[in-house]
Amino acid sequence: MAVAGETVAAPAPPRTRLLGAERVNLVYWALVLVPLVVLVVFYIYPLSRVLLISVTEPRLGFGNYVRIVESTGVRRVIWTTTWICLVTSTLSLVLGYLLAYAILHMRSGWQTWMMVGVLLSFWVSILIRAFAWITLLQTRGLVNNFLLDAGLISQPLALIRNELGVIIGMVHYMVPYAALPLLASMRSIDARLVPAARGLGARPLQGFLYVYLPLSLPGIIAASILVLIFSLGFFVTPALLGGGRVIMLAEYIALQVNETLAWGLGTALASSMLITVFLMLVVLARAVSFRRLFGAA
């Protein structure tokens, strides 16, 4: 009763405040509209065109999507892409985890230099990196020459123009992308928890498995989805290091659009990929709220 009375007695907000609120509203809508327009013009319109073409070229219907499922050629490309992406993501994740863990447990002087090392790699273009790997890994490249000279092998190893080369190039590119979200998630882990686990009887490995690993799980999920999404779209690296023998989805789509002019199939593939990525992002969003769940302790 008393509470209700108080509510009634509360003075109405002064009018000037209301005017101020209206002005704020205007700014709010301006700030929302501008990016909205940009988004519509540069993303949503082209994207809807892509979707549209995929169901109208060469004729109306889902024929292109049926072809994706039925054509053995397309299926092989999807399979190659999936396989390479899974291997790349797994390797990048493991290496990224080790890297992040190492950085975090270094003395602070070393920490800075290792972070610089990781960040520097973002500045080197993917094209240059692919060529660098070619010089290193080709038949008469640095690696093979060294191994031949050292007498460890008698024939040069086939390190590029195959899946191995593509995976090496992609993993090299992806490791920092895996390491950064992991680093962020590991940083939020209380450094006393593993010692606490050991004080309670856990061996070092148990402390890692039962305490550290589960606490870094949100980072692992975020990193793996990020890396997986990134690696799905790789174009330059497979094209150069695969030497035309390892065709991944992005290159195949480009082929459909630029060479065979099969726009319908190309856009259908692109749309399918988009939907797949979108579904992964939904999972990622859940993982992030996961992190909040843990971080609040």
Add this chain to the structure above:
Amino acid sequence: MHHPPERPSAAQAATPTATGHSLSVRGATKLYDGVAALDNVSLEIRRGSFLTLLGPSGSGKTTLLMTIAGFTRPDSGRLLVDDRDVTDLEPEKRNFGMVFQGYALFPHLTVARNVAFPLRIRGRSRSEIRERVQWALDLVQLGHLAGRYPRQLSGGQQQRVALARALVFEPEVLLLDEPLSALDKTLRADLQWELKDLHRRLGMTFIYVTHDQEEALSMSDEIVIIRNGRVVQKGAPLELYELPQTRFVAGFLGKSNFLSGTVRRDPAGRAMLTAGSVSIHLPDGPSHEGDKVLLAVRPEKIAVAARPPADGRNAVRGALVDWNYYGSTTHCRLDTAFGLFHAQFGTWGSQIDLARGRDMWLVWPKEAGVVVVDDG
């Protein structure tokens, strides 16, 4: 509340077991960048006793506790549990329970699973784990919160979970690093009673770190005072409080007034401390005429009076600087020939008129003073 049927192991665990172990630290030394965090520390800890490490910040309490726990390797020295050398044993093999400062609960596990952790690690059976967790949570009166996550608990509840987790596997020794320091005063007082009660019921050996001197006095069987990585004095609370050996101990554990002067004899041959024109009777004990001497007197053993005593008790004249009223007690500061003096008396029944600048007498029997070594 729902009570599960008593099972044999639960019943057995709930009875006082006196399973504590004795511990001995022999000459532990630990250097950090050439500076000794522990300097030849030796301790004997009786089985089942409640031992407190007390010292100012940075004195090496945590280092000593971590050395005992096995997280810090001493540069030299040995650690023995019941005459078994455990110096080179990994922390997880020592079977000590540990409550870290800030609790270090696992945020991804519920209260029950936090408490179950040490048992799961030890591969105990599912039913045993359930029983023991129930026992430990009941012990700290948190059975109803078993399903919560640590972040959903108050500070005091988290502290009790940490305690339950450290107790559940019946460790040989329980190590506690300032477990109550983050709590407010009332809660801290409650948990002090609870901890003491737990210690009595379980009979484990407790090693407790604090820099709260009242906490140390009220809870311990034995207090070890540490300063600059060295053990300054150890003993029962009463002994340490009544008979501090050094100026540091007298000033750190409780408050003390210090009087320095030279030993002289009065006509009756009794030892006096003399400084300028003032002379004070020293407590009985060996003393040599002409020696420099430092006397410590507790504020609560000093009476404040308007007139000098007629019965030959020690008396020092001073002007009242100011006073603080604390409810049950009142603290005065007086300016004397020995510097600023603190006196404390029970407020109830006190007859003294306090007024700033007023000349008063500080009176105490000679037995109230303790001669201490001046260690700066």
